[in-house]
Amino acid sequence: MTETDIKISIMANEKPRIGVYVCHCGVNIGGVVSVPDLVEYAKTLPDVTVGREYKFFCSDVGQKMIKEDIEAGLINRVVVAACSPRMHEPTFRITCKEAGLNQFLFEMANIREHSTWVHMKDTEGAYEVAKDHIRLAIAKARELAPLAVQKVNVEPTCLIIGAGITGMNAALDLTSAGYKVYLVERSATIGGHMAQLDKTFPTMDCSSCILTPKMSEISRDKNIELLTYSEVVEVTGYIGNFEVTIKKKPHYIDQVKCNGCGICVDPCPISVGNEFELGLATRKAIYIPFPQAVPSQYTIDMDSCVECGICAREDVCEPGAINYDDKPEFITVKIGTIIVATGYDEYDPSGLKQYGYGKYPNVITGLQMERLLSSFGPVVGKPVKPSDLKDPHSIAFLQCVGSRNFREGGNKYCSRVCCMYATKQARQYKEKHPEADIYIFYMDIRAFGKGYEEFYESAARDYGINYVRGRIAEIRENPLNHNIIIRAEDTLLQQPIEVEVELFVLSTGIEPKADSDSITTLLRIQKSADGFFLEAHPKLRPVDTLTEGIFIAGVSQGPKDIPDSVAQAKGAASSAIGLMAKGEVEIEPFFAVVHSDRCSGCGMCIQNCAYGAIEFVDDRSFGTIASINIALCKGCGACSGNCRSSAIDIIGFSSEQLHSMITKRV
Amino acid sequence: MVKFMGLETENKEIENNLREIARELLKEKKVDVIIGYKKGTLPLLSQPIIIDSEEDIDKLIWNNLCYVNLAKYLVPRVPRFVDPEKGNLTVGVVSKGCVGRALIHLASENKINLDEIKIIGIPCNGVVNRQRIEMEIGEKEILEVSVLGNNIIVKGKNFEKEFPFDEYMNDLCKVCKIRKPPLVSKVPDLCVGECEEYSNIVDEFTDIEEFDSKTPKEKWQHISEALSVCTRCYACREACPMCYCNLCFVDQNKPVWFGKTTDLPDIIVYHLIRAMHMAGRCVACGACSLVCPMGIDLNIINRKLEKIVKERFDFTSGLDPDALPPMVNFKMEDAQEFMLEED
């Protein structure tokens, strides 16, 4: 027996002496139920030797109180009745550990989220629930066993899904710290939405000018394995030891042979809408997304290609790089940490029939406007009306399209960028066309970032942009000139107004990627109600997910602008680096265990295990029985749930612990 | 079905064929031992018998009292089926449909290696519900049971009574769709005798419609009354080929999940959970009911289980050794009408 084993055995054999610590959580708990009464109640329960209350047990002082009781030998189990264990279980585990108590001899009673917050008006009920939760927690605490911590190595490799500005920044941070990065991007180029932007608010610096150097830096970095036009198709394993399978989609062009001359593009007979230009321009079936794309690789869009064979002709493609029979390639890599930065989709306003998008040619979205304003866009930075390709003399922007909308078809949240980009676009246009009339119809202007308010102020004051507070009642098209006639109410002046503009820009918001479900399923992470990925804690663990070793960053977590996305990228990168720098990580030793004497070897658990963590072994005394590979076991308990003879138990959620809770009804 | 021949002739024919196959298997050393049935010493019973020499072949019988599920003797193997030196012997198992199903299902649960057995298929024509007959005869001693035409003749001191077999068959046999053991084409040497390939088994479960349509109160009344006489001797469990746990849940401590007494709640829980454990595993042999010393009819529970797994998961146990039992399997689109939903 090692010393730790002996220590653990000793702790396991001690009679439980339970300390119960009921937290006021300021007024969150204490304001609804009587904490002193709860403490007195807890003290009447068997094996409870200490009961205390405090304003905030999670504070240093609170933790010290617990530590002192442990160190004084008064208690050997700790029950904290406070908030959700998802919040502070780790905190108090460390408290126990620091005081010399095995950290698994700790249990939390959730009396805030599950009692005082949900029964605020039913104080009597809240008190009953709190009491019961404390009693159940004590019942479990009594059955807790000290456990040896398991450590696993962390592979010093990070997988980043999505190579927009967030993914790119995270990648560069990681490699500069010396870690290998697999940067997977499903489109043919990195850069993401930022590559579509012209200028960035509020500094008005050119998006490309700051993005493209980063892009080439990525492509040069030896430590970044850049996998564009690729998708992650399978993720198995666990923190530090993920096995990731990536599908490299076929380009139908041999990238080694291709010299990037671009001769093949012109002869291609097929033209389709260019995704990068949001349909404002076309591209061929053989194409490169945009001239500055990284990597600079040509791709055949097989959905549109008719395999006419022109591009494959020797006179067109001299190196003979065209390969219509290209097949997808799969690679499997070992990964330590994962950062998800899959970005967003622009809100599609076609559903909002009242705004005429898709019906009237001169109604466009914000991102389309961005492309029109872009110096390398379809109209080289000189926006035109789609109806007649002439400069518009008047433009109206409508804010909150698809955002802050509680009716069908919209999102409840604020997309956080539209106020500023509309202002920016208006200013950009006004700089070149000072005579143009520009209206911005808004609910309220949200200019919360550094320099944003000043930017907005100046737009209204110095550029003469008309900000109209009010929602648009209706629009219609002037059939003669395709102008848009807007009727609205100016809620500040409290009078109806009607304006006719030549271009109507819908400041569309941001939405979760349409197929973000595939990521949640793949990585077993959660989404919040708005559809963006769910962080482990909104304040304190904003880039962590509930799945250890997987982080989220950028707009995939929620709408944000470039500085915030980059900040999150850096946060996620530093979290991942932190894990990998330690080289190993402690994982909760919550595995399945087999009671050999009960197992009758039916093998049903083997079928049930999604991780292949159970196999048959031949036991000398019990014959063929199940055995757990703890490196693979996640402790989910699916095996145990079906075991007829209760031969499999789950450490941390053992039958005895659950039984003990069930039998403590009153 | 060859009903017109009369039960007796039918049994005789089955028995003769059975003996012939058994003789051949032993002669050609295709099996080391055979387990089958022999005549019982009491009028309504038969007895399992293990034979390993041709001279004992004539002890093998088939009649409508052969209700023990012989698969029970293979999990775990009785000592006679294991040679101290050679290890597991090849066992020929006289199998009516449900015995065959049990063997095949047990193979899917890794309890039987199909290479080590031979299913000697017989076209079962049903077993007698002895409990029902005994109860109807009441407090009179049955001295002799014979078969005439399609009737069971029960004789005793000063009485003789005829029971139409069709009616006095065990309830499960009445609705049995798998009278011959299923043929497992993947294991070509497994089946001898009369086995049959089953594809889609159609069952309307009309027999439990009536019970199903009762109110919860009536159901509780019925079930609790029927089970109230249970002495918890566990004969049902011990006779069940699917009950092979090393330690049954009712016998466990640490924790003690359920009471061990004969108080009604404890009895109900035992039967409820045993039923739960049988879902998708019960092979409808009816042994549990027929061995119950108190004559409790558990058939209806077994039928319900069959119905649940058939209707929900389109599963019939014991047809394919590679098929995953429904409890460990799943489909994304499984019905979930029972889940609570927002209005």
Added chain:
Amino acid sequence: MPNPYIPMLTRVKSIISENEVRDIKTIELEFQKEEKYKAFDYIPGQFAEISIIGKGECPIGIASSPTEEGTIKFTIKKMGTVTSAFHNRDIGDTIGVRGPLGNGWPMEELKEKNIVVIGGGFAFSTLRSLILYVLDDKHRKDYGKITVIYGNRDSGEVLYRDVLEEWEKRDDIEVVLTIDREEEGWTRKVGFVAAIVKEVAPSPDNAVAIICGPPIMIRTTVDELVKIGWKDEQILNSLEMRMKCGIGKCGRCNIGSNFVCIDGPVFSLAELKKMPNEY
């Protein structure tokens, strides 16, 4: 006729953890009614049914000696539900006791004889009782030479260190302690009990060997003793069996027609050899 299944009530007077990992505890009990203690008249080797009322009952050998007046002690290893419940008792808690039960060591027959006590592991409790009894001033003269061979897996498992130390100091008893494997700081013997028995080679002349321990130890030790001339009649064992009632009614502890609870738990090897091998 009192109901023989009703335990006498006692209170926990003291609790001592006996071994390093603390899964063996000696619990000292105090009868709630004085006259019950007086009625609890036992000899070494007997056992009692101890119950945590509400959890159940289990048979435990009495670790104290009748010569330790005013106290009874039980040494309990944490094994099943009931024994685990014992380990969670506090001083002052109520514990039920039924006994004394069983035949105990034949103290009368042992008189004038040399006694070789061989124990292994935690089954030493009734041996402690026996040795304390024999060493008591009142009885010492009745018995011959005493040799104790006590083996454990490692030093952390050695029980009753206080009395062992005292015995080692005395010159009317030979104490041989052994552990299975070498260990730093251990100055006594190393090796399995059987090997030590071979080494010590106690003489069978006018002697009785009393053996308690795990089955494998008993078997190997008996073999050694027989090799050096011990007769089956001279070798005594205390058996363990699953019991419920302890008074020969519940049925399960029979070996042939004997019940371990009333005809045992002490049997000589000669007796055991006549019994079916179902223990």
Added chain:
Amino acid sequence: MTEPIVETKQSENKEWEPKIIAFLCNWCSYAGADLAGVSRIQYPSNIRIVRVPCSGRINAYFIIKSLTDGWDGVIVSGCHPGDCHYISGNLVARRRFAILKELLEFFGIEAGRINFMWASAAEGERFAVLVRKATEIVKKLGPNTKFDKKW
């Protein structure tokens, strides 16, 4: 039993309130219940929450023991199909629950005492709605006395 219990049953003059044990998956419904808390969504104070790693952990023993032990109702809540943190634990569990529910009904035990549901970490509102609904169902059934023993 060795444990003295201070509380006795609820005082009689109050309206009877069921006590429901809720086994919640750590990854979704437990977090959903947390979210209901954070969002201050109010629901009746009848449930007592027990955290489990996955709905797949829930053995039928837990549910039936809860009933025999006198809980008036049981809630089991896990991740929506396809969203299981452990890939498929909830799908295996779903079959188990389907069978259990049918069997209870068959035995004439009020199947309404047992309520299975899906609620994700983001569905605080849904969690509250379903708890309300389950509480109503159980309340209508009245106290759970089928498994009471005679004393």
Added chain:
Amino acid sequence: MAEKILKKDDIGRLYSELEKEYKFYAPTKVKGNIAFKKISNAEEIELEYLNSKVPPKDVLFPQKETIFEYRYEGKDVIIEERKDLEDKLLIFGVRLCDAYSFKLLEDFFASGDFQDDIFLKKRENATIIGIGCNSPRQSCFCTSVGGHPFQKESTDVFLSDLGDTYLVEAISEKGESLLKKLSWLTDAKKADLTKSKELAKQAEEALTTKFDFDLVTKVLDENFEHPVWQEISESCIGCSSCTFLCPTCTCFDVIDENDEYNNRGRRIRIWDTCQSCLYTLETSGHNPRPAKIQRCRNRIMHKFSYYPSNYDCLGCVGCGRCITACPVNNELRLIIDKILEIEEKSGEKVSA
């Protein structure tokens, strides 16, 4: 006291006069089986029966029985003994094999240094009215174990079924005092006595199953390790129906049953069976009788070898319940035959 006559029609009267003083147990039909239950109406009595499914043993030694009740008050435990043991019991219409079983049980529970007070008190307060067995079953063999279908000795009052009437005899003092309360019973005539004797003789002759148990005991004692046990236990499925329906099986388990929410509970005993693997399983995992062969052997040895050596009588009353109950027909008669075959074979060897 002279023999009396009880008209079958008067059983109701008998019941109504005795039920106030006694807890009146009688054979009655429960779910198609005869069982001894405390009845609340004379109509329930079913005297035209072969024998009960579960023996009347369960009146005095029920499947689940409270040993004592307890209450917790803080650290104190208050033990409450049973108060109902003084109740007077009447077990009416018991077959003689079962009546004899009460004697065996009494001997067993009273043996040794510790007496089972619970059983013995109940036995003491119980009056047994036996009824002669006019037509024993094929599976009955009471005469082989020292009994008889009309064995009066183990009853307090003995009835023989004469057709429309019962001949009533008081056997014990208890029986006599009981009959005194039934002053309305008419005196029996000589012809009734003769008829009763005739019936007894007929019944004895009807018993076809006969064993020489002295020989069985001897063979058993010598053949503990004989291979025949393998054969005997082969078809046994360990269902324990034989022991659960046996009138002389006494094994029990002790359990504490708690009323968790009211700080009280009871220590109970419930029937256990040596046919269960768990019966002897020790906490350490060691099991002295792990295999079916040992458990089957234990049952037979217990009844026909250990009982004679410990209590000087067979542990069997010949009721034949284990014979009819065995679902795999591995019945006692076959087992005894196999055991006796050992002797025959060795006898052959000696003579050869």
